[in-house]
Amino acid sequence: MLFQPRTDHIGLDISDHSLKAVQFIKTLNGRLKLVGLSAQYLADGIIKDGTIKNTVAFTKAVSQLLLKPTWGKFTTNLIVASLPESRTFIKMITVPSSNQDIAQAVKWEAQHHIPLPLEDTYWDWQTIKSTPNFDNSRQPILLAAAPKDIVESYNQALNQTHLTAIAMEIEAQAIVRSLIPINQVNQTEATMIIDIGGDHTSLIMFSFDTIQFTVSLPISGRAITQTVADTIKLDATQAELAKIKYGLDPSAQHGAIYKILQNMTNELVHRLQESLVFYQEHFPNNPPATSIILCGGAANLKKIDQLLAAEMKIPVRLGNPWCNVSANVNPRPEADALSYTTAIGLALRDLI
Numbered sequence: 001m002l003f004q005p006r007t008d009h010i011g012l013d014i015s016d017h018s019l020k021a022v023q024f025i026k027t028l029n030g031r032l033k034l035v036g037l038s039a040q041y042l043a044d045g046i047i048k049d050g051t052i053k054n055t056v057a058f059t060k061a062v063s064q065l066l067l068k069p070t071w072g073k074f075t076t077n078l079i080v081a082s083l084p085e086s087r088t089f090i091k092m093i094t095v096p097s098s099n100q101d102i103a104q105a106v107k108w109e110a111q112h113h114i115p116l117p118l119e120d121t122y123w124d125w126q127t128i129k130s131t132p133n134f135d136n137s138r139q140p141i142l143l144a145a146a147p148k149d150i151v152e153s154y155n156q157a158l159n160q161t162h163l164t165a166i167a168m169e170i171e172a173q174a175i176v177r178s179l180i181p182i183n184q185v186n187q188t189e190a191t192m193i194i195d196i197g198g199d200h201t202s203l204i205m206f207s208f209d210t211i212q213f214t215v216s217l218p219i220s221g222r223a224i225t226q227t228v229a230d231t232i233k234l235d236a237t238q239a240e241l242a243k244i245k246y247g248l249d250p251s252a253q254h255g256a257i258y259k260i261l262q263n264m265t266n267e268l269v270h271r272l273q274e275s276l277v278f279y280q281e282h283f284p285n286n287p288p289a290t291s292i293i294l295c296g297g298a299a300n301l302k303k304i305d306q307l308l309a310a311e312m313k314i315p316v317r318l319g320n321p322w323c324n325v326s327a328n329v330n331p332r333p334e335a336d337a338l339s340y341t342t343a344i345g346l347a348l349r350d351l352i
């Protein structure tokens with residue numbers, strides 16, 4: 001059809017130390033075809049805790065990322081970018097169903113939940129369909145907010161690179177889109193998704209086909225490498241190699257790395273258990289968490305899935321960020337799929 005609007009865009013995952021981009025196009029028979037995939041390392045100080053600190057270096061890195069893809073070729077300048085999990089807010093809340101002015105009721109509730117003055121944020125909400133065992137007197141609402149300064153700084157920086165941001169998304173929304181198979185609404189089970197990245201780790205509690213809340217967790221790929229480096233006096237490169245080679249395998253090198261990281265993994269487990277209790281207490285009508293899905297580059301840490309499964313007593317698996325993309329359309333690039341989870345989800349927005 002001649003006038004069919006273009007729906008393809010580049011999903012751009014902006015992190016403190018990396019940029020990742022993915023683009024699909026929809027073929028005439030409605031299938032998704034990967035056309036480009038790319039990653040670029042960002043040196044210290046370009047982005048800090050989600051804020052662009054060096055716009056010149058940032059725009060240069062974005063240009064490199066898109067002009068020299070790791071795989072394929074990008075064919076658009078339209079962007080859907082991620083907003084940093086640590087600076088954004090997404091949560092399921094409820095307002096009284098009897099309230100005539102739902103917008104006003106949500107605004108009143110939002111002020112109590114969003115940890116910034118509302119006028120300093122772009123915030124949005126949508127009603128969520130109530131489920132059979134849900135308290136009828138309350139209307140579920142998914143509430144999301146992002147600081148205005150971050151959204152505007154990303155927008156301006158992308159414009160300088162002649163890119164147009166058609167949307168910015170909270171990372172959890174993109175992660176869920178790539179990891180949860182579409183058309184598989186599960187009313188009886190909840191999933192905990194854990195994105196273990198280079199700088200940040202976050203938990204997404206997902207049930208009734210919706211994000212319920214997200215939590216930041218105290219572990220990261222960098223912190224793991226740093227702990228290994230500090231404890232056995234290795235430089236950063238050697239520590240990174242040791243981390244990748246031995247991971248949390250208790251039988252490798254007599255469990256040397258496993259033991260070094262034990263405080264960190266104990267703390268992670270403790271915070272996951274706390275989050276689970278929070279979920280049970282604050283979402284009593286929701287189904288129990290029966291699975292954990294891991295994503296993010298540091299989810300490749302050897303045996304982390306087994307360790308978490310044993311401690312949490314919930315089955316754990318590595319996510320498949322390609323699960324909503326037809327397998328036989330084209331070959332998958334040899335890239336670490338788990339670290340592209342967010343970028344793939346952003347690229348899939350409005351395509352699935």
Ligand SMILES: Nc1ncnc2c1ncn2[C@@H]1O[C@H](COP(=O)(O)OP(=O)(O)OP(=O)(O)O)[C@@H](O)[C@H]1O
Nearest residue numbers: 015018197198199200221222296297298300301339
């Ligand atoms: N095989 C592996 N074993 C252990 N860690 C790994 C492995 N491969 C990659 N990592 C780690 O994954 C991390 C990068 O993950 P990812 O690409 O998801 O981070 P990011 O998206 O840039 O950061 P963030 O999401 O925290 O902002 C690095 O710390 C890297 O050391």
Ligand SMILES: [Mg+2]
Nearest residue numbers: 015197296342
């Ligand atoms: Mg990430």
